[in-house]
Amino acid sequence: MGSKPIEGERKVFMTGNEAVAWAALAAGADIMYGYPITPQNEIMQYWTRLGPKYDKKFLQTEDELSAGFTTIGGVLTGKRAFTATAGPGNVLMQEPMSMAEAMRIPTVVVIQQRGGPSTGTVIYSQQEVTLTCFGGNGEGLRVVYSTSSHQDLFDYTIKAFNTAWKYRFPTFVLSDGYQAKMRESVVIYDPEARGIQMVPTEPYVGKAGTPGKDRPAAHLRNTYNIEEELLEVLSKDIEEYERVAPEIIEYDAYNTENTDLLVIAHGVVFRSAAMAVKELASQGNKIGYFRPITLRPFPKEQLRQATQQAKQLLVVESAYGQLLKIVKDNLYGLNIPIKTLLRPGVGITPEEIAEKAKALLAGKEA
Amino acid sequence: METKEILPKMPKSWNPASKPHKFCPGCGHGLVLKALGQVIDELNIQDRVVFGCDIGCSLLSWDFFNVDTVQTHHGRTTPVMVGIKRANPDLITIAYMGDGGGYAIGSQHLVNAANRNDIITAILVNNTVYAMTGGQMAPTTMPGQKTETTPYGRDIKEAGYPMLGPEMVAAIAHEGAYVARGSIAKFRQLKTFIKKAIENQMAGRGFSFIEALSTCPTNWRTNAEKTWDFVENIMPKYFPIGEYKVPGGKEE
Amino acid sequence: MGQVVKIALAGEGGQGVQSVAQILTEAAALEGKEILYIPNFGVEQRGGVSIAFVQIGDEKIGAPKFKTGDIVIALSDRAVRRVKMHIGPETIFVYDASIEGVEEDLPANAKQVLAIPALETANKELDPRVFNVLIMGAVIGATRVVTIEKAKEAIEKKLGYKFEKDPELRELNFKAIEKGIELVERMGVA
Structure with missing residues (x-):
């Protein structure tokens, strides 16, 4: 009890869900609230196994609405509170996260x-991607x-x-089922070290x-009586x-000077993209x-x-144009052809990207 | 202009800056919150209470008290208060909601918090209508009662029966829980129930739930006399007043 | 793309393909290799074909899944059909010789197709319990992706608690590894 979950650092071979639980522990998270949904279940399972050794708490809620709103409650007490979800659970999670966004509550999901x-x-x-970046009835003021x-x-x-x-903006770690379930090496460490x-x-x-008497009461609200009152609050948040x-x-870029083709990908698909690009660049x-x-x-810049x-x-993305939409939005006004490899819901191999890139480089594909 | 102070004595835990309050004339919320304010004063817990209010007219209480307050979403006050209590058990959390928030859109939270025996206090105001949205049928609308969405009266064959909240909560709650239904028409009894519910939380015994029968003359479209008659005489016929579950089993 | 050995193992739930993948990746970890292992999983808790995608190399592995494997192993008729899409001209395809009714489904485009009598060997010469370890031996025989020493060390690590109660089981497992390697070598891997 009380000792650090990780001393110094060490290389381990584990699943992504396990890595998340260890990271939350290492970050000093105090409490997790969660509702079972595949493929995030093992985050809760590792947290509930590791947590009691370090005085960490957990509540299994009745649904993701409750998981999100209890997380908000935990954060309001000044604790590092977090939750994890996926798919339809992420849909429900948008309601509480819209409240976190409105009230600048630092939830982690x-x-x-x-x-x-x-x-x-x-x-x-x-x-x-769209849901996590822009879900809720708001402006997507989140990280x-x-x-x-x-x-x-x-x-x-x-x-x-x-x-x-x-x-004080709700913050999301956007991963996927592959990363959740696969095993690979990772160096886990004590942040302080x-x-x-x-x-x-x-x-x-x-x-x-x-x-x-001693201080003003906290009167935390997300409801406003008149349009201008809401606009005033929102303008301040947007400006900030x-x-x-x-x-x-944060971003990563490679070989971006005078390229015939620039491949844009995020998340686990980026790994395939990077392999394909480096292979073709070496040729x-x-x-x-x-x-x-x-x-x-x-x-953007x-x-x-x-x-x-x-x-x-x-x-390139495992969706039908969700990253594409963001890219187009951010490139507005630039005159450049945008080609796509969109595979909603399935993994993309380096070979598939290389094949498409080769065709584009050869000018074979319009 | 008349400036002489002739106001009734205000509970110390009330926020004078937000008074006179924003509820309609004849609305019962003021009375429920007065009882709660007096209880907070008597228990001397103003510095430990976190008050959560729902959507619906209950949200108008977001700056009602000089206690830390969180206004949440429709039906979601219970989980926010559960989350706070779980993370910091020293705080006394009070979830304040209407019948729509507690029995319809947030019923899963009420049921599960009750079943988990979460150490929080929930106070639910039953005025038989969705008041803030303009008087639609609520889970608690009485059989035959006219509302904006039951213009010919609530037909129980079509629209189902009114929800009996304390009866349900008492049926699923566990030892240590406190469940009662009071009425603003019996102010002192209501205040006693609220006090017991908060003391029950302070003792760490279990989930505490109070339903308060209340009034909505604006949406009932009733005068003072008929308003009082409805809450005092008609509502209790369907919603009996009393204690439904008391730790140790000595219901009044 | 890079010096990575890509392995796909498919079988029925209960045939232990995920345990094989776990022991194999453990052995590779003991050798200081980089590994990426991803089990396939669906909505069912049980039943269905279970696949393990394993990649082992000297540097960080890229993408989690691959189109075609270097070695693809199928342990049931359904598995033979399920892994078809992962077989290409560079693939050595291995299946258990006892699987019936898959003649039409065997890949025509593989580098090599090997039917090994794994089930029969396990049942007759060893013990049905070590069938999956024998399969692991076959993978090692076909790829040399880990040494037999590290494979044994990984087995010890994973199943050591069982060996304490039943020391004979240790010998059976080690024999199974050797037998698996032998079965594949006997077929003559290209």
């Missing part, structure tokens, strides 16, 4: 995307990290708590003193979101890649710069 729409498959997809490996899952789960608490400071938390309710966006934005082709790590806020040096783009 891990999404393991599965096939959709509806029940779809329990396996894999990248079809929850979404798209991971592509177990190392990402571990690193960005820790980072998600810090981003959430530093900027890496010089990572955990952003301190503070309670929204239950602070010291009697409200109205846009101001901090450059600090939050003397002018080909590069761009990977947005934050899908919200999006690395960086992608525009890379695009301006490219002859054409290839957007």
Whole structure:
């Protein structure tokens, strides 16, 4: 009891769900709330096995609405609280996250995307991009990290708590069923040993003193009487979101100078894209890649710069144009052909991307 | 202009800056919140209470008290209060909601919090209608009662029966739970029930649930006399007042 | 693309393909290799064809799934049909010789197709319990992806608790590994 879950660092071979549970522990998360849905179940299962050794709490709720709203409750007490979900659960999760967005509550949610729409498959997809970035009846004032490996899952789960608490926007770690279930090596570590400071938390309710006497009462609301009152609050939030966006934005790029073809992919598909691009580049082709790590806020200027040096783009995703929509939106006004490899709900191999890229490079495909 | 203070004594835990409150004339919310305010004062827990209010007219109480308050979504006050209590058991969490929030859109949360015996207090105001949205049928609309969506009266064959909340909660709740139905027409008894419900949470015994019969003259379209008659005499015929579950089993 | 050995193992639930994948990846980990292992999974808790996709190499593995494997093993008739899509001109396809009624479904495009009497060998010469370890031996025989020493070490690590109660089982498992390698070698892997 009480000792650090991870001393220093060590290399391990585990599933992505296990890596998330370890990362939450390493980040000093206090409580998880969750409802079973494949493929995220093992996050709860590892958390409930590891948690009691370090005085961590867990509540299995009646549904994802409750998982999201209890997570909000946990955060309001100043605890690092989180939940995890997928697919139809992510749909329900949007209601509480819209409240978190409205009230600037730093919730952390891990999404393991599965096939959709509806029940779809329990396996894999990248079809929850729109939902995770822009779900809810709001403006998408949230941070979404798209991971592509177990190392990402571990690193960005820790980072998600810090981003959430530093900027007070709900923060999502967007992963998928492949990453959830596969096993690969990952270095897990104590953040402190890496010089990572955990952003301190503070309670929204239950602070010291009697409200109205020693301090003002916290009157937290998301309802407004008149349009202008709402606009005033929203304008402030939007202004702040846009101001901090450059600090939050992350991306990865390779060979983006004067390319004949720039491949754009995120998440686990990026791995296939990177393999295909490097293989083709080694054969003397002018080909590069761009990977947005934050899908919200999006690395707009960086992608525009890379695009301006490219002859054409290839957007690859396991969805029918959800990343594509974001890309187009961010490239508005630039005159560049955008080609696509869209495979909703199924994995994409490096070979498939290489084949498509070769055809485009040879000018065989319009 | 008349400036002499002739206001009735206000509970210390009320927020004077938000008074006079925003409820309609004749609305029962003020009375339920007065009873709650007096209980908070008497138990001296103003610094430990987190008050959660739902959507519906209950949301108008978001700045009603000088206690930490969270206004949530329709039906979701119960899970927010559960989440707070689980993360910080030292706080006293009170979920305040209407009949629509508790018995319709948020019924799964009420049922599961009751069954888990979560150490929170839920207070549900039953005025037989969806008031904020303009008087539609609620889960608690009485048989034959006219509303905006039952213009010819609630036909139980079509629209089903009114929900008997405390009866349901008492049936599924476990030892340590406290369940009662009071009425603003019996203020002192209602206040006693609320006090017992919060004391039950403070003792860490279990889930506490109070339904308060209340009024909505605006949507009932009744005058003062008929309003009072409905809550005092008609509603209790379908919604009997009393304690439904008391730790140790000594219901009044 | 890169020096990676790609293995797909398919069988009925209960045939232990995921355990084989776990022991094999454990052995590769003991050798300091990079590994990516992904089980397929569907909505059913039981039943259905179970597949393990395993990749082992010297550097970080790229994509989790692959189109065609270097070695693809099927342990039931349904598995033979299910893995067809993962077979290409570079694939060695191995199936159990006792599987009936799949003549039409055997891949025509594989580099090599091997029918090994794994089930029969396990039942007659060893013990039905070590059928899956024998299959692991076949994978090792066909790919040399891990050494036999590390394979045994991984078995010890995974099943050691069982061996304490039943030391004979250890010998059976080790024999199964060797037998599996032998079965494949006897067929002459190209």
